[in-house]
Amino acid sequence: MAGRPRAARLSATSSARIVCIDSASLSDVADLLALWEAAAENESRPADTADAVRILLIRDSDACLVARQGGRIVGSLIAGWDGWRAHLYRLAVHPGMRRQGIGRALLDAAAARFRSLGATRLDAMVLEGNELGHMLWRAAGFQSQEEWRRWVTPLR
Template structure:
């Protein structure tokens, strides 16, 4: 079952991120994200266990898919695809015209997964700048 994240899921979600080798989003950062678009943070349950997670963001112009992860014990069961499809449906309901995501250049299986879902690689250059004082305390 795919559903919206609830705070009681946080520990289970962090275990999925850790098992999948993803960086854990600290509580403070997640609180700020959920204040904006909580309906775009989804979890996949298998039985009563969180097996997968995806976080989306929408700024009114573009959607972003972030932090897709499936616990290694639950891979190759279509969970990632179902999470993405559910998130895409929510983007459509919001009127989102385009969705972006980032894939590391050496992640061949990840790139293949996204291409199978219709996402096309773009030759854009990612630039990033950490904002001083922009970090939210994890409290």
């Protein structure tokens, strides 16, 4: 699926500005970090590094979906597949580009990727207090699983 751009759904007000979804490459690392600094939910997680993003892109070159407008990255979604589970991370759309269907288009692209890989269920990590995120995930058909908690430890 890498390299095959998809047109995102566009609202009437943005129809002159084409947004395409494709996979991030190593040359996008700095732009991705800048997008996440400006647009991502940055609470409760370790700081991003360029090396960590490079490791992801080298391990799975289709895992990081980006929305581009005129060469600029305006949205992202990591669609991680480990052969067992389909995880979604880093759904973020530039503040000036929201409510134009870009988040939904990124999710659609991730769903297409996971379907082609044989996944049957998607999951997303969502902070309890992230109301904006809740609205998007709910609108996309996701439901919170109250009975589960994430258990973590740093790897030493």
